[in-house]
Amino acid sequence: MSDRWEVSVESIKQRIDDGEDLHFVDCRTEDEWSHNHIGSAVLLPLQELSLRCEELEPLREKCVIVYCRTGSRSRIVARYLVHRGFMNVRSMDGGLEAWAQVVDPTFDFSTETD
Numbered sequence: 001m002s003d004r005w006e007v008s009v010e011s012i013k014q015r016i017d018d019g020e021d022l023h024f025v026d027c028r029t030e031d032e033w034s035h036n037h038i039g040s041a042v043l044l045p046l047q048e049l050s051l052r053c054e055e056l057e058p059l060r061e062k063c064v065i066v067y068c069r070t071g072s073r074s075r076i077v078a079r080y081l082v083h084r085g086f087m088n089v090r091s092m093d094g095g096l097e098a099w100a101q102v103v104d105p106t107f108d109f110s111t112e113t114d
Contacts, residue, residue, distance in 0.1 A: 009101075028068050
């Protein structure tokens, strides 16, 4: 883990396997989302965060994992949400690239850029 805002995909996988209730927020663009995303994730693009942050209000007390392709955008979103009072938010370290390597090798995002 490279900073306090991040959580490794290995840790996320273990938490899923342990039955923990995790809530995923995808902060990529709608085009990226439409190509592929983690099944239960909510789409909230980084570019729309300040305008749509209230949509995440029901998750304020929940464990939220924010992701993008590589983890760059999701770190920004995680920091923003923590500063807005969301206390259990982390960015997926390595993003979907790490997710595809560790959790779901069938995950395809070959047409995306980050």
